[in-house]
Amino acid sequence: MSDVLAIRNLSKSFGKVKAVDNVNFTIGDEFFAFLGPSGSGKTTTLRMTAGLEVPDSGSILLEDEDITNLPPEKRNINTVFQNYALFPHMNVFENVAFGLKRKKIDNRTINKEVSKFLEMVGLSDKAKRMPRQLSGGEKQRIALIRALINKPKVLLLDEPLGALDLKIRQKLAIDLVNIREQVNISFVYVTHDQTEALTMADRIAVMDKGRVIQIGEPKELYENPNSSFAANFIGNTNILKGTVAEKKGDYYRVDIPGFTSRVWGLPTSTCSGAFQTGNEVDVSIRPEKISITKKNPVSENQNVFSGRVEEMIYVGPSTEFLVKLNNGYMFRVFAQNISPDSEIWNIKWDDDVYLYWRFDKTLLLSE
Amino acid sequence: MKTKSLKTHAALMMNIMPSFVYLLLLFYVPMVLMMVISFWKSGFMMLEPVFTLDNYRNFFHNSQYLQILRDTLVITTGSMFMLFVIGYPIGYFLGRVVKKYDSLILFLMIVPVEIGFLVRIYAWKIILSKTGIISSFLVYIGVFKEPARIFLYSKAAIILVLIHEWLPYVVIPVTIALKGIEPATLEAARDLGADRFTIFREIIFPLSIPGLFASFVLIFIPMLGEFAIPTIVGGSSTYMLGNVINNQFMAAGNWGFGSAIGVILLFASTLLIGLVIKVSGLEKLL
């Protein structure tokens, strides 16, 4: 997989705020997502890639050619804007044809191309409509093909589904992935919605405070986050703070202040071998990896804690428990409602319970 | 449910009835009356409710009046065109270039033209006269051998004063229209390969057309009914229909004929506005 887009040491400040701080990544022929909270610098990174912001330092390479100082109209990169930014005074056809017209392509080819792309998104009958006569989902698809029709090397998408209803969002997410496979263009997708990123992207870059925290495939990010931020931002997790006390094989023992139970865990692959005795670490346990029971489980290779059920939320396929551990930590546990004779049906509010999970599902993260 | 809707109905009536009745009696009835009287038999200080087309015939069969109609249209469309040419760059400056002080500059433009209508026309007469500052200045720097009037008593002088009177009403709508353009719209155009000039031609200018139209409606119809400006700076020849109407009502006493010219004026302005909507492709945006 050769690099289509490479970003090197990119930085940008607005006044005193470092919006983007030394960002590096490369993108091949893939669906790449930037995931982060608002203000994390993902949109600024995207806008610098598009040429709409000028970086303070660093460079942007498109197929090994330095485009850092090229204006947006000269870059072979197109953008789907957050609120679509359709031209309000042009109809759907004129909107989609805008980019090709700039390239001085003859009208017959333009007509053919526009019809082809309108058909691809199933909006052939809307060619003469004005943007304000379209639904949100339709506007979104027009914005998408208006950019795609120019056959850019990279398509940038800035929260393109943000303004839509959940149902349409889910449908368009699938469409986007399918369309990408048809047109074979690298997509860079900015979102603050982890579900979108996880379901659509081949790889995700998690951003926070202008920095890239971690880049990886969705499964890797979920199972092996490299920091509490990444663990918390992608999915839910329970975090315990402690100190490394002992190493045995691949496993480390972490002492948690106020706990008598010992916690054994594995460093995430991204931090392997990094820990010394005495290091402060975060211990992360995903709620669905934890089992809950009323009987004391005696089991090998399991961490066991005891606590009291504070809250039970029945959500159909699963039940969510909030369990207060003996030292006051609140733990979240997801239990699947699989079989009618499962033990969890007997658990009630204020019951004393045991929580246990496997050592190898206990992730140790550097702070 | 029934009583509630009756109550709402009463509240609605209380809000709309006063203006409805007032404008009916003191605007619509008089306007209709003017149209009706334009078909009455009329002469000097004489008005008879007998249907006739003479008033219109007199107008359209008189080359002098037709010339004045042409002059009126030349002056008003010429002023309108000049207003757009002069005002658009200012609107562009205030709407797209300056970030600060734009409302202060707009304010400075509005204040003087909201007051002293007649007096400001007269001030232009002072400026353009033989002893005025322009003439004196040109003599002083040696361009003129002796003092002379500058454009005074001509169509050009009328157009100049009309520009003075209506300039803010071009600048403000253009400024508002240009300010309303979403930055993302322009970014999208650049992103799709448009250079500065293309962005202006394809995006900015088309999106400011509603502003231009608003100023056209606001300015053009009142301009058609102008008679003080041509009277003061237009000299002794009659240039505008407003003067003819004024003359028929205040001196010649032929009210039926005056009414007919008023109706012609209204008809011409309605026609022009319709034409402009068609030509500018505005219905797409409305």
Next chain:
Amino acid sequence: MKRDSIVKGILGSYTAVVILLVIYLPLIVLIVFSFNDSTISGLPWKGFTLKWYAEIGKNDVLVSSLINSVVVAAVVTVISLVVGFLAARGMTKFHYRLKSLFTGYVSIPFVMPWMLIGVALLLFFNLIKMPLSLFTVIISHISFDIPLVAVLISSRLSKFDYSVEEASRDLGSTPFQSFFLVTLPIIAPSLISAGIFSFSWSFDAFYITHFVSGSQVFFPTWIWSALRYPNKLPLINAVSALILVVEIIIITVAEIIRMKDEDASEALFM
């Protein structure tokens, strides 16, 4: 970046020059020549004098025309504000089938040539045999001022959340109380600026006044007739300069209020 600042410089200077020459030049000339010791408002300069200002008070017709115009403007403004405000509510608050028709009905006089309104009213008063007087001037001005006020205020009200009135009713106030305690304070700036607007319009409304004033003299019609007498021209300079200054002060206040309530200024033009 550099090109932007060049464009900015060119457009900025252009704007300054146009505003100065096209809009301000006549005002400056007027004020300057009101101090010139000559009946001819032109160069060469004949010396500084205040005598034209002293003459204002001595001219009884002028003084009574000023008083007439102030009285008319005040009465017109009060009535137009009430009726125009109600019309603006009718244009924004309720849902009924003919709403846009009503909006058009109220707005049309706003884009009508003033002289035609004056002429039509002259015909009307003549037909119903109503003698021309201060009264006919007042009711004629109101015909234009109601639409002016309605257009200005409706734009503010179109962004006004009427549910605050309902909330106030829900909390136990009568419709009158909710209007005076809730609605009025919120829209007061628009009302004040619309009021000042309609006052200065009425004070300066030559075209309508000209046709319906009969033998009564008002300020704009006094100027109109005085323009024909060369010996009165310096007096016109002086009184206009004076009124300009007063009106600039009033309108500055109005504009400051209006800028705090920006919707109204957009209303005039969109």
